[in-house]
Amino acid sequence: MTARFVLPRLPLIGVLLLLPFAAFAEAPRPIAEPSEAIVAKPPVLAKTQMVASANPYATDAGLDILRRGGSAVDAAVTVQLVLTLVEPQSSGIGGGAFLLYWDDQAKQLLAYDGRETAPSAVDQTLFLDAEGKPRPKGEAIPGGQSAGVPGVIRMLAMAHKTHGKLPWAELFKPAIKLARDGFVVSPRFTYLVSTDKHLKKFPASAAYFFDARGEPVQPGTLLKNPALADTLEAVAADPEAFYTGPIAADIAAAVQNAPVNPGKLTEADIAAYEPKLREPVCLPYRVWKICGMGPPSSGGIAVGQTLGILEGLDIGATKPASAEAVNLFAEAARLAYADRATWLGDTDFVDVPVAGLIDPGYIASRRALITPGSVMQDAPAGMPPGATQAYRTVEPSEVPATTHFSIVDRWGGTVAMTASIEDAFGDRMMVRGFLLNNELTDFSFAPEDDGRPVANRVQGGKRPLSSMSPTIVFDAQGRPVATVGSPGGPLIIGFVAKTLVGVLEWKLNIQDAIALPNLVYFGGKLIMERGSILWRQKDALVAMGYTLQEGSLASGLHGILIHYDDKGGRTLEGGADPRREGIAAGD
Numbered sequence: 001m002t003a004r005f006v007l008p009r010l011p012l013i014g015v016l017l018l019l020p021f022a023a024f025a026e027a028p029r030p031i032a033e034p035s036e037a038i039v040a041k042p043p044v045l046a047k048t049q050m051v052a053s054a055n056p057y058a059t060d061a062g063l064d065i066l067r068r069g070g071s072a073v074d075a076a077v078t079v080q081l082v083l084t085l086v087e088p089q090s091s092g093i094g095g096g097a098f099l100l101y102w103d104d105q106a107k108q109l110l111a112y113d114g115r116e117t118a119p120s121a122v123d124q125t126l127f128l129d130a131e132g133k134p135r136p137k138g139e140a141i142p143g144g145q146s147a148g149v150p151g152v153i154r155m156l157a158m159a160h161k162t163h164g165k166l167p168w169a170e171l172f173k174p175a176i177k178l179a180r181d182g183f184v185v186s187p188r189f190t191y192l193v194s195t196d197k198h199l200k201k202f203p204a205s206a207a208y209f210f211d212a213r214g215e216p217v218q219p220g221t222l223l224k225n226p227a228l229a230d231t232l233e234a235v236a237a238d239p240e241a242f243y244t245g246p247i248a249a250d251i252a253a254a255v256q257n258a259p260v261n262p263g264k265l266t267e268a269d270i271a272a273y274e275p276k277l278r279e280p281v282c283l284p285y286r287v288w289k290i291c292g293m294g295p296p297s298s299g300g301i302a303v304g305q306t307l308g309i310l311e312g313l314d315i316g317a318t319k320p321a322s323a324e325a326v327n328l329f330a331e332a333a334r335l336a337y338a339d340r341a342t343w344l345g346d347t348d349f350v351d352v353p354v355a356g357l358i359d360p361g362y363i364a365s366r367r368a369l370i371t372p373g374s375v376m377q378d379a380p381a382g383m384p385p386g387a388t389q390a391y392r393t394v395e396p397s398e399v400p401a402t403t404h405f406s407i408v409d410r411w412g413g414t415v416a417m418t419a420s421i422e423d424a425f426g427d428r429m430m431v432r433g434f435l436l437n438n439e440l441t442d443f444s445f446a447p448e449d450d451g452r453p454v455a456n457r458v459q460g461g462k463r464p465l466s467s468m469s470p471t472i473v474f475d476a477q478g479r480p481v482a483t484v485g486s487p488g489g490p491l492i493i494g495f496v497a498k499t500l501v502g503v504l505e506w507k508l509n510i511q512d513a514i515a516l517p518n519l520v521y522f523g524g525k526l527i528m529e530r531g532s533i534l535w536r537q538k539d540a541l542v543a544m545g546y547t548l549q550e551g552s553l554a555s556g557l558h559g560i561l562i563h564y565d566d567k568g569g570r571t572l573e574g575g576a577d578p579r580r581e582g583i584a585a586g587d
Helices: 056-067 072-086 152-163 168-181 187-194 203-209 226-237 246-256 267-271 299-311 323-343 360-367 489-504 510-515 533-544
Strands: 044-046 050-053 096-103 108-114 276-278 281-285 288-292 401-408 414-422 471-474 480-485 519-522 525-529 547-551 558-564 570-576 583-586
Touching (some): 050 558, 050 570, 072 414, 096 471, 299 360, 299 471, 323 519, 323 533, 401 480, 401 558, 414 480, 489 510, 489 519, 525 533
Antiparallel strands (some): 050 583, 096 414, 288 471, 480 558, 519 525, 558 570, 570 583
16 A cells, blocks of 8 residues: 555546746746647556656666666766757756755755856946846857856755755766767757747857758757767766866856856856755645755745645545536745745845744744635735745746756655756857856846845855755655646746645646646736636636636646555556646666
8 A cells, every 4th residue: 555645547648737836026937848748648556766857868878877776966967968968958067957866865955056156356336237127138148148057067066965865977877978979959949949049149059959051950950069068077077167267168168258247257256156955945834845956046935835724724635527626726926926036045144034934833934825716916026924024025037947856766865956047058159069047137227126135136255046956745744745846937936836736636647737737827918828627617617716818837747646555565656747848767
C-alpha cells in the first residue's frame, strides 16, 4: 500500500481544470515560450531512480549518470549542461538557478542560491530613460545592459563538492559529446528561433541559429556546437575557469562592447560571484510540509501562502473541474501574490519579513478576506508580523523562459532545480557557444513610487527577485514524497501550486496533476487556457463576478512522486508537461 498518495485511474489527462493563481494590475508580457500541441503522456513508474526534465537528451543523460552510481546532484549537473545545448532558449551556463536538495543520509534539506547578481557599477537608474522614467522592458532585454553575473556553475560546483559521488569532469562528458557530435533539432527549437526578433542582431547568435540564407535551423538538422564543447572541457577541468581567465574576459568584453545596449559587467564582477546556501522556506499543509526557496526567490513563500490560505477553505471537497475550485484558488493566490509584489526582494539588501509572511495567524487573517463564491473587489497586500518598512507594490517583470527538472537517486537523494536565463534566448548574445542571461530585467525598473522605495529596485551586487519555485514535499514521517517545479515567469507560482493541489487534495497522479489546464488572474480577468474544459464553467464563473478571457499559458512542469509501502519499499512516479517535449524516465 502506498503512503499518503493514491494512484488514480489514468485517462484524466487534459480533462480537468486549471487553478488560477495571480493578480496583476497590468497584463504580463506574452508568454515567451508558447505551448506546443498538448500530447497526452502517461505517468512513468520506477523503483530505484528517476529524472524528469524538459528534453529527452537531458533526461537520458541524467539517468545514465544515476546508473553509473552518480548522486541526484551529479545528475543535476549533467542535466543542466545538456540543457545548455539542446534547450538554449530556457537556461544554461550563462544564467542562474535555484537548487533544493534533500540529503537522505543526513536527513537535511539544503537550498542553494545560484541567482545572478547585478554588476557593481549599476544603480537604480539602470533602466530609466533621460527623463527618469522606466524604459519599455522589450527595449532593455537585448544586449549587454541586462546581463547579470552567471551563477549556475559555481552553485553546482558548491553542491557537488559536498554531495557528488562521481568526479566533476565525468559529469561533463555527455554534453561535450553532444556538442561535438551534434543533436537533432526539434520542431520546438526551430519554432522558437523563427519567432525571435533579436537573435539576428548579434553575429555569433545569427551564425549558430540561422543558415547562410538567414533561415532558422530546421527540424531534423544535426546541430553541432564545438565552441560550447571547448568551453565545457575547460570548466570540466576546473569550474573556476568560468569565472577567471579567458572565458570571464570574453563575457565581460561581449557585455561592454555589445552592439545593442552595452553594459557594465566586468571581469572583477564575475570573479567575485558567490553562490549562497540559504534557509529553505517550509510551511505545514495538513499532514505534509511544503518546502521551497526563500528570497531572492518569492516561490517558496508565495506557493506556501497560497496553500496555507486554501487549507482552511477545504478545496479538497470541491470537484476538480468545478467553478467552486477555481474561485477558491484564484482568490487565495491573489492575496499571496499581492504580498509577493510588495514585500519580497534580496534579503542581503532589503528587510523581508519572511517569518511574518508564513506565520499561521497572519495567513488565517488573509484567508478571512475571502468569501467563497464571490470575487474580491481588491486583493491588497497585508502587513505581516515583524515588518519594519512598507515597500511600494510594483507588479512583476519576469518573463517565462526557464526550465525545471526533478531527480531522485537510489539513496533517496532528491533534487528540485529551476534554472533560467530569463527571456527566451536571454540577452541574445552568444559567447563561447552559450547564451548570456538578461536577468537584470527581473528588477523593478522604477526604484520608488509615491516616495516609497521598491524592494526589488536595481542595486549593484544585488540579486533580482524571482518566482522560480523548486518544491519538495515531505510527509508526516519526514520523508520526501514529491519534487516539482516549472518555468513560467511569475506564473510559476500558480503552476506549481495547482499541481500540488491536484496531487495532495484530489489524489491525482503526477502526470494528471501537471496536465491540469492553466489559468491566470490579472487586470480583473480570469485568463483561461485556450481549448480547456474550463469554458464549460463559463456561466457559473461569470455569475460569481469574473470576467473571462481566452489565452495561451505555457507551463513546463516536471515532477516526481515517491510512494512508500509498508515494507519500506518505494515506487517513483514521474510526470512531464504535455505542453512541451520533456520526458520522465527511470529504473
